[in-house]
Amino acid sequence: MSISTRSAPELRSTFPSTPEPLRLPQPTVRVPPTELVQLCYTLVHAAEAVGIRDLADGEYRPSDTTLEQGIERQLNYLLDQVGCDRPGFRLLEIGCGYGHLLKLAQQRGARAVGVNISPEQVHFCNDQGLQAYCGNYRDLLDATDWHGQFDGVIANGSLEHWVQPEDVQAGRIDTIYHESFQIAHLVLDPGMTDARYVTTAIHVKRDVQPEYLLTPWQRQPRGSDRRHFSLLHHWMGGYYPIDGQLAACAEPYFTLGAEVDGTEGYRIANDYRMARMLRGLYTNPKLLWRIARAWVHHPRVTNTMIECYFIERSWDWQFQGEDPPMKLLRHTWKRNPAAGF
Numbered sequence: 182m183s184i185s186t187r188s189a190p191e192l193r194s195t196f197p198s199t200p201e202p203l204r205l206p207q208p209t210v211r212v213p214p215t216e217l218v219q220l221c222y223t224l225v226h227a228a229e230a231v232g233i234r235d236l237a238d239g240e241y242r243p244s245d246t247t248l249e250q251g252i253e254r255q256l257n258y259l260l261d262q263v264g265c266d267r268p269g270f271r272l273l274e275i276g277c278g279y280g281h282l283l284k285l286a287q288q289r290g291a292r293a294v295g296v297n298i299s300p301e302q303v304h305f306c307n308d309q310g311l312q313a314y315c316g317n318y319r320d321l322l323d324a325t326d327w328h329g330q331f332d333g334v335i336a337n338g339s340l341e342h343w344v345q346p347e348d349v350q351a352g353r354i355d356t357i358y359h360e361s362f363q364i365a366h367l368v369l370d371p372g373m374t375d376a377r378y379v380t381t382a383i384h385v386k387r388d389v390q391p392e393y394l395l396t397p398w399q400r401q402p403r404g405s406d407r408r409h410f411s412l413l414h415h416w417m418g419g420y421y422p423i424d425g426q427l428a429a430c431a432e433p434y435f436t437l438g439a440e441v442d443g444t445e446g447y448r449i450a451n452d453y454r455m456a457r458m459l460r461g462l463y464t465n466p467k468l469l470w471r472i473a474r475a476w477v478h479h480p481r482v483t484n485t486m487i488e489c490y491f492i493e494r495s496w497d498w499q500f501q502g503e504d505p506p507m508k509l510l511r512h513t514w515k516r517n518p519a520a521g522f
């Protein structure tokens with residue numbers, strides 16, 4: 182499968198630059214956000230000081246020289262996959278980060294809406310004139326005003342936070358994934374033929390038990406898979422699906438239309454981010470100030486972040502080596518209209 186052919190500037194010239202926003206009420210809280218995940222993005226906000234506002238995978242060509250080039254190619258691919266190619270297309274992004282995808286969608290003439298549990302990121306999006314709501318996507322199950330309002334849905338790198346190891350222990354993992362497909366189905370306009378939901382998610386290839394994540398990382402042998410899994414969880418909060426799990430949970434709402442492996446693009450994006458962060462540690466007082474402030478307010482998780490990201494490099498470990506422990510899969514899901522409401 183080829184990666185995006187159209188560039189945002191090409192499309193920008195064709196469509197109006199500020200499409201009318203969708204009028205939607207703030208959803209009522211049904212499932213409070215997971216504190217650890219919310220806190221992770223309060224800490225990750227330090228990276229915004231060095232211009233890191235893209236937190237998922239990219240798709241790189243040898244001639245690329247910046248993080249953003251590969252990111253834009255990947256985001257345009259997701260927009261093409263979801264069918265966002267006409268003015269007025271109503272797009273929902275679950276976990277919209279700093280709004281790069283929303284902005285590109287707007288430039289295509291779309292009416293783009295984000296939902297995001299990070300208050301820092303939602304403020305950033307709204308300050309840019311983007312439409313983002315602060316809340317858990319799980320609240321949309323009961324938010325009937327949102328149902329049937331969209332032509333396409335994207336979740337780019339947010340799914341990894343939706344399940345916690347405690348959910349796995351309690352046997353809820355498939356229920357949560359299944360519910361997420363139900364929500365995507367509900368928010369899509371039933372009259373929209375060929376509606377799609379596009380996801381990107383890290384998948385785990387090695388044996389992992391929820392206990393590995395819940396055991397404090399200090400008690401695991403240095404360099405071991407278990408220690409990396411624990412470090413990642415205690416900083417970011419989350420759990421990854423395995424191959425085929427999402428397809429099974431998508432039924433009866435969606436069927437898999439396309440799958441693309443983006444592992445190498447994630448590794449390259451991570452290299453760009455690491456280089457920028459390391460440079461920033463020496464040159465950018467705002468970055469240091471934000472890390473110091475995070476440490477004062479949240480010392481334990483900030484220590485874990487520093488250990489995980491800078492010292493033991495667990496984030497990078499995920500995509501490195503001949504047979505990396507994780508893979509990044511981009512999925513295009515076709516809505517099954519027969520599933521009904």
Ligand SMILES: C[S@@+](CC[C@H](N)C(=O)[O-])C[C@H]1O[C@@H](n2cnc3c(N)ncnc32)[C@H](O)[C@@H]1O
Nearest residue numbers: 235236237276278297298299317318338339342
């Ligand atoms: C890895 S970041 C990706 C952000 C953005 N899509 C990007 O590519 O830069 C994951 C995003 O998902 C959001 N998120 C995680 N869990 C969420 C939930 N339950 N509901 C809504 N947003 C969530 C986070 O706040 C964050 O913005």
